[in-house]
Every structure is written in C-alpha cells, then in structure tokens.
Amino acid sequence: MSTSTPGTADDTAIRDVFRAATDAWAAGDGAAFAARYAPDATVLLPGTRLAGRAQIGATMSAAFADALRGTRRVHDVRTVRLVTPDVALVHTVSATLGPDQSEPAPGQREAVTWVLARHAGEWLVEAYHSSPAAG
Template identity: 30%
Template sequence: MTDDVTTENELRALLHAQIEAWAAADGAAFADTFTEDAVFVSVFGEYIRGRGPIAATVQEGLNGFMKGTRMLEPEVLNLHFPVPDTAILITRSGRPVPPGTTPDPDEKSIQTRVAVCSRGHWLFSSFQNTRIGGFPTPVN
C-alpha cells in the first residue's frame, strides 16, 4: 500500500470521477468507479448489486428525475484505513441540483463508501447514501 497522502489523493480522484460522470450524464462511467460485485444502496433504500445494474440504475436516474443535475463536491468527514488496501470514506453533501442553482442547505445526505485496492488500483466496493433529516415533530 502507498502512503496515506497518496492514497487519499487517489480516493479523492475516484470521487471526482463520479462527479465528472454525473455531470456528463454517464451512468456507465459512474459505475466504472465500482468493483464488478459492488453493492450500492441509494438514498431511496434501493439495494443494487453489481457494476452493470449500478450503471443501469444511475443512467435511468440521470435520464429521468436527476436529469440536468450536478453532483456537489462532498465534504470528507472521515477517512479510515482499517486494514491494508481497504478504506472507509464518509462524506456529506447536498442534494444534486442543476448548474447555477443554490442547493437547499436542509437537503443533505451522508454517504459511506468502502474502497478496496487491487493491483494498485482503488475502486469502491460498497456505497450507502442516507438522507439527513431531523426527527418528525411529535403529534399530540
């Protein structure tokens, strides 16, 4: 494994590859940041397994309800290396919005990505996206 600074730069480049693929509305390029057997849990709770199904699902969204949006630069909350060649990356970001639109500060989500390094190449093997929300107001 390389040093942590180099590895962090490689993981940030992988994140940026996702941002660029999203901006290009390219579900296949987005999925190329994942291992073949990756697991993707969407903000809606969809459980998607495998690079092909991830590409298809993301492309469907980019052609539909996410059309014309951009993925915002995530804030890295934690980057942890529990064992060699494995990283857990926790980020927070706003909801994707069209270019030039100010994101709603109350619409954020938190993402957990697990990345693995195989033959010197990092890819995400797991992704979980959870909308951040407060508890509902109790009804009396």
C-alpha cells in the first residue's frame, strides 16, 4: 500500500473523479453525477443507503430538483492511498454549500471515506461513506 504521489497519472485521474462529480452536482445533473460511480456502488449517508448507480442517479436527480437545487459540493482531498494498483482509498473533508455560500459554516463539514476502483482504465467510486466532521 502506498500514498499516491500528487501529480502522478493515477493521482490526477482519481482527483478528476471529484472534479467531474462536483461539476455535475453544480449543474444539477443526476445522471452525470452518478456516472462517476460504479454500476454496483454503495453510498452510505447518515440514515440512508443507496445501492447501485441507478438508485444513486435517481436519488440525486430528485434531490437536485428539490432540496439540493442551486447547491454545490466541495471536497478537500486529504489523502489518496493506492491499496492495489487498481483500488484507491481516499479521505476528504467535504461540504454541501448553499447558493449564497462561499465557505462551509461551522459544523457543516463531513469526513468522507471513498473507495475507488479502476474499471477498463477509468476510476469510479465503489463506496462512499460520510459522517459529520469533528470540530
């Protein structure tokens, strides 16, 4: 196991997953957002479990049309660790910002663990788990 070196092809490709998902979120595009997830990915949020790209896409499309309309998602990638050449463990501090927010409010940040795997040369999210970040 090794920590990914910033600027390497894998590190850049993994961080591009977050950029693409962030762009899709800002556009309110549930299908484009879910495209960054593996077909059988799992998302765990407090009180919610989503199973598979189809459910993730449908749930996010509905949320973008309602509660998440006009929001954006930000991620501070803290670590990228290659568990194998085709599996990465990523830790971020993330937040969902309202339309008028430029920075997360106190208590708004989440600690997130992501598992990404390479599928036919493309990095996709296999698992996502978030919880409130400490302080």
